[in-house]
Amino acid sequence: MDGTVDGFRYGAVTPIAAYLMACLGGALGLRCTVRSLLDGRTWRPGWLALGAASIGCGIWTMHFIAMMGFHVQETWIRYDTGLTLLSLLVAVVVVGIGVFLVGVRGAGRGTLLLAGVITGLGVAAMHYLGMAALRMNGEMHYDAVTVTLSVVIAIVAATAALWAAVTIRGFLASLGASLVMGVAVSGMHYTGMAAVSVEVHGTLATSWSGASASSLALPMLIGPVVFLLLAGVVVMFDPLLVLGDGEWNRPGPAARSPRRRPAAAVETGAGTAAAPFGEPPAPRQW
Template sequence: MPHDHAIQCLHDPLLVVLSYLVSVLGSFTALQLAIAIPAAQSASQRRGAIVAAGAAMGGGAIWAMHFIAMLACKMDIAVSYDLALTALSAVIGMASCMAGLAIAGTGVFGWSKLVAAGVFMGLGVTGMHYTGMAAMLMPADTHYNMALVGASGAIAIVASIVALWLAFNLRGRLQMLGSALVMGVAVCGMHYTGMQAASFVPNGAGDGVVAGGLSVANLGMGVFAVTTVLLAAMLSLSLLRQRQRAMVQI
């Protein structure tokens, strides 16, 4: 239900575009790494590939995109972020993606397993988003339109099913890039639908920063640093593995 005195969230277009590009890069990196899952020759190799691809998807394409998009939201009140809940949201995002990849990539790949893994992963991604929303510390209360909350969850599940199918069926780099562009749209669609579901209503506690939170500036620097290191390392690892396989085949 809309609130007459709800605070408007005005998005910075440059940060919105950046959030999309980060999601695309994370998706592309995850797809590159996911190649190693069906090709793994041992259980330890499979686990390593699942952890790497899940971290790139959950940490880069989803979590980092989420918080860059949160930074894009400009409001007339000061906002900071609870460090524990922010960290928890990252864990939920990466763990759910790893679990989805593990479920879909175990045994014979089939549609029933794909859908089950996608539902699990999508619910985890939705949990990540709303845990990240709960991390906001501000002199306002958050109210949700449950129809839009449900829509954001449905988008997350569909996007997860698509991501898992792509992870186990694509091989060409151009195919992966095109798929990553589509995945970026899906992930951003989930996030911004979830943001539309939220109304922020002042609670009379003033307009200062709530004590004990992580400032927007520090959060931005942290997200940028973590995203850059994580995705650069994983993309380098993926390209190195592909080069090694090509040399073995020669």
């Protein structure tokens, strides 16, 4: 028997909340990646790791909040806790690979494409691994064309996000990029959900295991949400990330060194000569 699938059980509440979490993770990740480009090699891995974890936690939190609105009328839904946590780990690790690639090697076309493909496949793997954690009195089936489309959206979204992370440095520009990134990530999720159909078993299964979405909501969300809040505090208290737009436009450390002032004009007996700034002018010869 075909089940009645509803991805919006709570109306617009879960899509909006999921979108906001995706935007928050994307915004923090973009700012941390930008910050890594301004720092020496000592702190760069730390900023990149914080950015990757922020994006990964944001994407996973978006997925889990959106899944709270997923409902099949004819059966209860439970979640395998181990697979659900594994999907979070996959999101953070694979996003980290992409972020470190562009953060260390730069945004060359080949590097950006490779990092985008890896990150996009990781986001898709996180989504479908999270779907595999569902336990119900039925079997899920996927439409291959729609699944492929969701993976393509994930790769394009990841590539665009990584490009923005190393190209867009202004605060408002990064904020706008994170809003677009939230749309892309949410679009990937709901495209993947559109591929799902459920065949409900005729008899109630007796070997169910797992926890309900409501019982998992608090323990599963509290960790990533607290992490995102702490990452937000780190970003907000870094003056370069909030107010340093002028500094970001400078190409590198050399550009941040004090600029030499024009040479001072000095009169000599033969005319006017130039003396380097900071040195006293040559004595006038009479």
